[in-house]
Structure formats: structure tokens, C-alpha cells
Amino acid sequence: MTDTVLIVDDEDSVRRTFHEWLTAALPGVQVLVAPDAETALRMANEHPIDLAVLDWNLGSGSDGLRLLEDLVEFQPDVVAILVTGFAHQATPLDALRMGVRDYIDKNQDLTRESFVAAVRKQLDRIHPAKHQRELNRRLAVFRETVEKILPIIQASAAFNDPVPLPEAVKSFLRLLIRSTQAADGALIVRHTTAEGSESTTAYRSDGEKLPAFPVPFNRALAASVISFHEPVALNEFDPQTLGPVELLPFEANRSCLLAAPLRISSDTVAVVELFDKAAPGFSDDDRRWLALAAEVGTDLLRHAVAERQTHRLLFDAVEAALAATASVAQAPAVSSVAETPPADVMQRLKEGLGADTNSLADAETTLRLVEAVRALAMQHGPRAVDYCVRIVRDLHQLLDEVTGTN
Amino acid sequence: MNSPTVFDEIFARLTPDRILRDPRATGEGIAVAVIDSGVERAVLEEKFQSAGTPIHPIEGAIFRPHGPPQEYTGHQSSPHGTTVADIILTIAPRVKLYSADVFGPTGSCEVETVITALRYAIDIWNVKIANLSLGVPEHKLQQLPRRHQLQRAIEEAYFRDVLVFAAAHNEHPLMRSYPAAFAPPLISVDKGLFDDPLRFAYKLREQVEFQAHAKGYLGPLAREPATSWATPHLAGIAARILSLKPDLKPFELKTVLYWLFRSSCQRTG
Numbered sequence: 001m002t003d004t005v006l007i008v009d010d011e012d013s014v015r016r017t018f019h020e021w022l023t024a025a026l027p028g029v030q031v032l033v034a035p036d037a038e039t040a041l042r043m044a045n046e047h048p049i050d051l052a053v054l055d056w057n058l059g060s061g062s063d064g065l066r067l068l069e070d071l072v073e074f075q076p077d078v079v080a081i082l083v084t085g086f087a088h089q090a091t092p093l094d095a096l097r098m099g100v101r102d103y104i105d106k107n108q109d110l111t112r113e114s115f116v117a118a119v120r121k122q123l124d125r126i127h128p129a130k131h132q133r134e135l136n137r138r139l140a141v142f143r144e145t146v147e148k149i150l151p152i153i154q155a156s157a158a159f160n161d162p163v164p165l166p167e168a169v170k171s172f173l174r175l176l177i178r179s180t181q182a183a184d185g186a187l188i189v190r191h192t193t194a195e196g197s198e199s200t201t202a203y204r205s206d207g208e209k210l211p212a213f214p215v216p217f218n219r220a221l222a223a224s225v226i227s228f229h230e231p232v233a234l235n236e237f238d239p240q241t242l243g244p245v246e247l248l249p250f251e252a253n254r255s256c257l258l259a260a261p262l263r264i265s266s267d268t269v270a271v272v273e274l275f276d277k278a279a280p281g282f283s284d285d286d287r288r289w290l291a292l293a294a295e296v297g298t299d300l301l302r303h304a305v306a307e308r309q310t311h312r313l314l315f316d317a318v319e320a321a322l323a324a325t326a327s328v329a330q331a332p333a334v335s336s337v338a339e340t341p342p343a344d345v346m347q348r349l350k351e352g353l354g355a356d357t358n359s360l361a362d363a364e365t366t367l368r369l370v371e372a373v374r375a376l377a378m379q380h381g382p383r384a385v386d387y388c389v390r391i392v393r394d395l396h397q398l399l400d401e402v403t404g405t406n
Numbered sequence: 407m408n409s410p411t412v413f414d415e416i417f418a419r420l421t422p423d424r425i426l427r428d429p430r431a432t433g434e435g436i437a438v439a440v441i442d443s444g445v446e447r448a449v450l451e452e453k454f455q456s457a458g459t460p461i462h463p464i465e466g467a468i469f470r471p472h473g474p475p476q477e478y479t480g481h482q483s484s485p486h487g488t489t490v491a492d493i494i495l496t497i498a499p500r501v502k503l504y505s506a507d508v509f510g511p512t513g514s515c516e517v518e519t520v521i522t523a524l525r526y527a528i529d530i531w532n533v534k535i536a537n538l539s540l541g542v543p544e545h546k547l548q549q550l551p552r553r554h555q556l557q558r559a560i561e562e563a564y565f566r567d568v569l570v571f572a573a574a575h576n577e578h579p580l581m582r583s584y585p586a587a588f589a590p591p592l593i594s595v596d597k598g599l600f601d602d603p604l605r606f607a608y609k610l611r612e613q614v615e616f617q618a619h620a621k622g623y624l625g626p627l628a629r630e631p632a633t634s635w636a637t638p639h640l641a642g643i644a645a646r647i648l649s650l651k652p653d654l655k656p657f658e659l660k661t662v663l664y665w666l667f668r669s670s671c672q673r674t675g
Contacts, residue, residue, distance in 0.1 A: 078476070218485075226513030227443050227484045227486030232627055232630050234629070242625065244449045264513070266514075270511060
């Protein structure tokens with residue numbers, strides 16, 4: 001983060017001397033020089049200015065204080081040192097209000113050392129605030145960019161055309177019940193995370209969620225079915241041989257059962273249970289048929305369940321990014337400015353994207369898109385992102401027209 | 407008519423009745439690892455206690471893909487392992503049972519986890535028998551290094567005189583399942599239905615050699631014939647034999663099983 005000092009003086013020899021002193025003593029500082037107010041304002045329009053060293057008398061009726069007033073319009077945070085041979089004429093209160101932090105009297109204390117010391121002192125003073133401003137600016141842009149990414153992520157759901165889960169469950173169970181002539185059915189969906197959290201949800205044949213899963217999953221009949229790895233038909237339902245199994249309310253008092261595990265993803269598994277086919281109960285043909293149907297059902301549910309899960313992960317990652325930017329922005333001071341989003345935020349985004357088995361673009365590609373949008377915003381501001389979004393929409397429309405897609 | 411040879415004499419003496427029904431053939435002194443989904447200890451202890459055949463305390467460990475083995479808490483990840491353990495204890499109630507829980511909460515396990523558990527059972531628990539009522543379908547072992555790792559672990563067990571019993575796929579021979587298809591270093595088991603759970607058959611079919619009784623006793627799914635239940639029946643039978651002669655090598659025990667089957671065939675015609 002380079003500091004920029006603008007020297008404005010109508011005397012060429014003074015400008016050259018100040019420029020030489022500063023570039024020699026403060027090599028990391030960018031020094032701009034302007035002979036008059038007009039040039040100074042043009043420079044302020046093109047470059048960020050941290051400190052202005054202004055001659056009190058700029059000739060042509062212009063003075064440094066008035067110039068500072070105009071400079072603040074371009075650079076609200078600029079501070080200034082006023083160089084004057086008429087210190088007694090300055091109005092300290094107004095000058096301070098406008099950002100004058102020091103005076104140098106041309107006639108008394110102007111030496112190389114005193115000049116450099118005065119500039120260095122002001123630059124040192126503004127550094128923390130400048131860092132904070134820069135960080136806030138970048139975070140604000142990142143935050144704004146993330147907020148713009150959200151619709152893109154949500155739009156990706158439209159590409160994948162997800163099926164609502166209750167609809168998927170209902171359709172699947174209706175198909176199975178009709179085909180096997182079972183009286184009823186249920187679907188149990190089990191989800192675990194790498195962090196060790198677990199959740200189990202049971203759905204009725206109409207797709208409605210059952211209120212609770214009242215037994216530990218490791219003792220559930222569904223857990224047995226999962227271990228079986230293939231459809232199982234049970235026509236001798238003997239409550240005396242339950243052993244390590246506890247039945248759910250909707251499993252109790254059934255005459256027979258046909259069940260199959262559906263492995264939806266590495267951390268989500270479902271079990272379909274069909275009940276009470278008229279005597280003699282479920283046959284080997286039913287079992288084989290369920291094995292085939294389970295493959296179709298797995299795809300259907302994978303689409304519905306994994307899609308929701310992926311979006312949850314993505315939204316988690318985006319929320320984490322927003323939370324991270326918000327908390328950093330509130331911090332009192334920072335020593336450095338992050339050039340890229342926090343690594344953990346990017347990692348969560350990547351994991352979320354990687355978990356999307358149905359995604360049309362892989363995690364790397366998607367993140368490249370996100371990074372490109374972020375870089376665009378950083379360099380050219382939110383309007384550039386708006387423009388980018390418009391281009392994407394136009395392209396979308398064009399492709400729709402070309403391909404005849406509605 | 408030829409006079410009987412020594413083999414005829416051996417076969418005449420090696421009968422299922424003499425060996426399997428020997429009062430000392432209880433599994434006593436034999437350590438068995440159930441590499442499965444964990445065992446619900448209290449359920450089995452209570453069942454066998456009330457049946458008047460108290461069992462040795464069940465010990466074990468929980469194996470997951472990452473990290474060291476975790477402490478066994480006496481619980482199952484799913485009921486499958488408990489049904490398997492119950493069958494072994496029903497056949498050989500005095501074995502010392504170790505539960506190696508290799509299944510996670512989603513009911514799946516990695517090949518590497520099975521290998522870790524098998525090695526742990528051999529090195530730490532000093533088991534003589536490992537029961538694997540689980541299998542990895544062939545298409546999941548396409549990667550040769552994984553297949554070799556599993557095969558090497560099975561061979562290590564063989565050379566350290568540990569008998570590995572592995573379930574064939576329930577759709578065998580249409581579906582091949584590993585490690586059962588690694589026979590002969592292990593004893594692969596298909597399902598069959600027998601009027602006596604101590605009966606079994608040698609029936610070589612696509613690398614799977616034995617059939618054993620395929621119905622279990624505990625849990626609603628135990629009555630569904632499955633290779634998962636056949637395997638612990640044969641493992642339990644092996645434990646009974648080993649309690650009479652614990653130093654039998656895997657190939658000796660396989661031979662004894664084969665001879666017992668031949669003997670029973672001759673007797674029943």
C-alpha cells in the first residue's frame with residue numbers, strides 16, 4: 001500500500017526541491033507535483049492522495065486552503081501540510097477542520113530535515129486509519145460481491161432442475177406400493193456429516209415428514225436393512241426375535257415387510273420400507289423388482305436430497321464469508337490487508353461445490369468464476385459486476401434464442 | 407473287496423457326532439473377532455445368561471477410516487453385528503468374542519478400515535478366527551492397489567494361522583464379492599438351509615467352497631436366509647473344532663471341515 005504525497009507550489013524551484021527531498025528520504029512514497037490548483041485537482045481525480053503539501057499562496061488569487069477545500073471533494077480523507085510565509089494570516093480553526101495538520105513557515109524552520117520530518121509524521125499518523133479504510137473498502141466490495149454470487153449459486157439450482165423432496169418421496173413410494181401391492185410404505189433418510197452430527201427423518205407414503213424419529217438409529221430396523229446392503233423381504237415378522245432392534249411406531253403390528261437400502265451419497269443413505277402385502281406376503285420377485293426400482297429411486301432421491309444438501313453447504317459457506325467480513329470490518333485496527341478471501345471461506349466454498357454430485361461445473365471451475373467476479377469488483381467496483389451480470393443474462397437470452405429454448 | 411486303508415480308518419473316526427458333539431467342543435480357549443457393525447453386548451449377555459450358558463465378556467474396538475481405534479462402548483452401529491455374534495455364540499458359547507466395529511453410522515465401511523481391523527484383531531487380540539459377514543462388490547475393488555492390500559491382509563492372516571471366514575455375495579455366483587473371492591487363503595461361505603445348524607456342505611462353486619445354515623436367531627432380519635448368517639455358523643463350527651485342537655492350521659481345519667462333510671455324506675448316503 002503505497003503512500004502518495006501531492007506537492008502543490010507555484011514556484012518551480014520549490015517544487016523540485018521538495019520533490020528531491022522527499023524521494024531521497026522516503027523512497028517508498030509516491031510524490032506528485034503540481035504548479036497550480038487546476039493541475040492538483042486533475043491529479044487528485046486520477047490518483048489517491050494521502051497527504052497534500054500545499055503552498056499558502058498559489059498565485060492567481062488562489063490559496064492552499066481553498067485548494068484543500070476542493071481536494072476534499074475528490075479525496076475526503078486527505079490531510080495537508082500548509083507551507084506559508086504568512087503563518088499569522090492562516091485561520092487555524094478552519095484549516096484544522098479542513099484537514100490541515102501542520103504548518104511549515106518558509107521563512108523560519110524550513111530545512112530538509114524539518115520538512116521530511118513533518119511529512120513522515122503525518123504519514124505515520126494516517127497509516128492505521130488508511131489501513132482500516134482500505135480494509136473496509138475491500139471487505140465491502142467482497143461482501144457486495146458475495147451478495148452478487150448468491151443469485152448465481154441459486155441460479156445453478158435451476159440448471160440442475162431439482163425435484164422437491166416430498167414430491168420425490170411421494171412419487172417413489174406410490175410407484176413401489178402400486179407395483180408390489182403393499183398396503184403402505186415409508187422412507188427413512190439418514191444424514192451424517194464429517195463433523196459427526198447425525199440426523200434421521202422419516203417420511204410417510206404421502207411424502208409428509210413424520211414428526212420425530214423416536215429410537216436410536218443404531219437400533220432401528222432401517223439400520224439393519226442398511227447393513228444388509230440389498231433388499232430384504234420379511235414375511236415372518238416375529239416380535240419375540242427383535243433382539244437388538246427397536247421398531248418405529250409405523251413399523252409395529254405389521255404382517256410383513258419388504259425393505260431396501262438406497263445409498264444416496266457418501267453421507268446420506270435412505271431406507272424404503274413397504275408393509276403388509278396380502279398373504280402369502282412379499283415374494284422373491286418383489287425383492288428383485290425392488291432391487292431394480294431402488295436404483296431408479298436412488299437417482300431420484302439423490303437429485304432431491306443431495307441438491308438440497310449442496311445448496312445448504314454453499315449457503316453455509318457464503319454465510320461464513322459474510323460473517324467473516326462483517327467481524328473483521330468491526331475490528332479496531334489491522335496490520336495487513338487480505339488480498340484474497342480468507343482461506344477457510346474458500347475451502348468451505350470448494351467443499352460445498354465439490355459435494356454437488358449433480359453440478360454441471362466442477363468446484364474448480366465454479367470457484368474460478370467466483371474469483372473472476374471478485375477480482376472484477378475489486379478492480380472496477382460493483383458497477384462492473386452489474387455489467388458482467390448483464391452480459392451473462394444477454395448471453396443466456398441469446399443462447400435460448402439460438403437453441404430455441406423457452 | 408479291497409481292505410480298508412488308513413484313510414478309511416481316519417474317515418470312519420472323523421464324524422460330526424464325535425467332533426462337533428464332543429462336550430469339550432464349546433469354543434473355549436478360542437478368540438473370535440466379529441468384524442462387522444459392532445455388538446450390543448448387554449443384549450447377548452442377558453440372552454445367554456438367561457439360557458444358562460453365560461458367555462465370556464465381550465470386548466472390542468471401533469474402527470473408522472481415520473484415526474486410531476476407539477474404545478468399544480458395548481453398543482452396535484447397527485444390529486447386523488449383534489445377529490452375527492449371536493450366531494457364533496449360539497454354536498460355540500464359550501468363545502472369547504471381540505467386536506471390531508468397522509461400519510459408520512451410514513452403514514458403510516472402507517476396505518482400508520477392514521484391513522486395519524483385521525490386523526488389529528490378529529496383532530492385539532490374538533484371535534484364531536475372524537468372521538467377515540461383509541463383502542465388497544467386485545466393481546468397488548477395481549483399483550488394483552486396494553485389491554492387493556486386502557489380499558495381502560488375508561494372506562497375512564493365513565500365514566499366522568488365523569482362519570478368516572468371509573461371506574459370499576447373496577447373489578453368488580452372479581455377483582462376486584471380496585474378500586470371499588480370495589479363497590483359498592480364507593474360508594468362503596455361501597448360504598444353504600439345513601435342518602441342523604451344525605450341518606454344512608462343501609460345494610465348490612466359483613471359488614466359494616462351503617455352504618452353511620443361513621438363518622439366524624436374533625433380530626427381525628435374522629430369519630431371512632443370508633450369507634451373513636451362514637458365515638458365523640461355519641465360524642462357530644470351526645471354533646468348536648479348534649477348542650478340541652487349538653493349533654490346527656487353516657489348511658488343516660479346512661481339510662477337517664471337508665472330511666466331516668464327506669463323512670456326513672457317506673452316513674446319510
